[in-house]
Amino acid sequence: MLQHCPKEYGSQGIVPFLIALGIFLQGCGLVFDAVEWVHPLARHELSAICSKGQVRVGISVEPFRPFVFPAVYTDEGVRVTGLDVELIREVADALTTYCGGQTPIVPTLHLTRFHDLFLEMIEGKLDMFVSSNGGNIPGARPAGLWYSIPYFHNDGIGAIIQNPEVAERVRAQFRKQAGNPDTLAAIQAGLSGLTVAAQKGTTSSLYAEANLLNVRLLICDSLPASVETKDPHIDVILSKHSILDYVTNHVWPDWHLLTRNDGAPLLLTQENFSVVTVEENRRLQWFLNNLLYRLDETGRLERMRRRWLEEDYAPTRRAATEGLPFEVSKVPDHYDQGQCRFAAGR
Amino acid sequence: MKFRVLLLISPSLVFFLTWSSISWAQAPREEIENTAQHLATLLNVGRLIVQRNQALINDPRIGNKGFTPEVFEQQVLDEFIRETHIDLKHDSSQLPSLAKELLPVLLESSKEVVADAQLVINQRGIGYKNFVPATFGSQAARKFSNRSYVKIKQTTLNPRNLKNTPDAYEENLLKRLATKPAIDTSITEWIDNGMTLRAVTPIYYSQDCLVCHGDPKGILDISGYPREGAKEGELAGAISIRIPVNKR
Secondary structure (H helix, E strand, O other), X not given: OHHHHHHHHHHHHHHHHHHHHHHHHHHHHHHHHHHHHHOOOOOOHHHHHHXXXXXXXXXXXXXXXXXXXXXXXXXXXXXXOOHHHHHHHHHHHHHHHHOOOOOOOEEEEEEEOHHHHHHXXXXXXXXXXXXXXXXXXXXXXXXXXXXXXXXXXEEEEEEEEOOHHHHHHHHHHHHHHOOOOOHHHHHHHHOOOOEEEEEOOOHHHHHHHHHOOOOEEEEEXXXXXXXXXXXXXXXXXXXXXXXXXXXXXXXXXXXXXXEOOOOOEOOOEEEEEEEEEEOOOHHHHHHHHHHHHHHHHOOHHHHHHHHHHOOOOOHHHHHHHHXXXXXXXXXXXXXXXXXXXXXXXX | OHHHHHHHHHHHHHHHHHHHHHHHHOOOHHHHHHHHHHHHHHHHHHHHHHHHOHHHHOOOOOOOOOXXXXXXXXXXXXXXXXXXXXXXXXXXXXOOHHHHHHHHHHHHHHHHHHHHOHHHHOOOOOOOOOOOHHHHHHHHHHHHHHOOOOEEEEEOOOOOOHHHOOOHHHHHXXXXXXOOOOOOOOEEEEEOOOOEEEEEEXXXXXXXXXXXXXXXXXXXXXXXXXXOOOOOOOEEEEEEEEEEOOOO
């Protein structure tokens, strides 16, 4: 009798068994979901960072001085430095404290092309990225990404020029407005017909594509590429104001900031820079927002701003003393600042 | 009779085995001193090759510079032959066995430094990259020391990198060297009752070094450090080597 059991079970009992199993497992899933909702069982992103002892941070390989300087060689090996790198150190220190302080949380930097940072973030290759990137510009937030409260306030999109006549064209427009300033109108009229360059994927290119319809728009792989391009001749380069302020003073003295008629900085629009992570990382998001709020209220963010934007310093020396190493395997081979090409469909 | 022979042979055998095991574990002093001199020469040659390629490395117009670890190695080997008449790659028979063991490790460490720096070296649009003889030498010495019982270090009386601060022995020697005419050999001394060799090879400022280390004194150089106000031929620092007689 017993010898026949498997056969009977196999031919007649297996179907009800599978149905019962399916219902049971479905039920299990629902129960699991309910418990997870009330009290998360799965390891969340912060405990994963603690257990790995490292936080994976993306940073742009294109230099956004003074937020990230080009990598240099030091006595300790290859290092990057800048305001964004100092912020990453603060985040790592705070994570070390959060994780119990027994072992330091090491920031593993992934130097990646700017426009690839978003993809790598969504693909789960990064825990966060920091790259002087603002989330308040329309079109700047790809679906699935979350932007922290600002770590760098009151920046915006600025412009640099070489030919003073370009500045005069814009200033003439402001004069016409006679005390009732309208920057967008002045810029649209003043730059009409000129060749304007912006870096691919950045908020300045989004601004230009949306607002500067009467210019010849060049999209460049990097800011250095736009400065280097001679054919076609570029009249205006758009980028973050604080970056342009630094590079015109320290790197490309032939270029000058476009200013208002009274010499004040001309911002085409305001932008605040945020740390970016994915939408699901709710605990990490709160951790970042709480940390940035504390850094702001203690004056730490302001000190960082002054340190990198106002002090006189040599980036190489700072790289040697406080720079961070990065994963060379995550850097494009033979980093090249690339080229410029006319924007499609214009 | 057999017992007597055994009694005679045993102490001799014990003495022979002890002596041979000691000589097997310990290289003769002369060999160790010779090896220290060759190690210093090889590290210095690596520094020289970096210096010779400085204009290429710092050229912002070129992306891929072609200054690969293999190119670096070939230039080092050629210069080493020129300075010592020893072909490290094909005929190192003139070298003592300890040097045959250690020089390839230093060469490999030096190549690794150049490999690690490729990303920085090949950046287009960036001029000064801080890949200079000093930073190369610090890293090459560190990599070598991490994988060997022999320790190499670059040191100077006023180091820009505090990790290169001289110890008491080095400081004393550097102070003496700074007041004397330039020498082109290592100063060697056996310490710890003859169990450790210390060899210090002085490095002197050449004209190329003065771009960063020369006048005007106190004014920041391109890397952000105050210039030392040095003159050509003055003592810049030294390569300090420590080799214990026992390998472990």
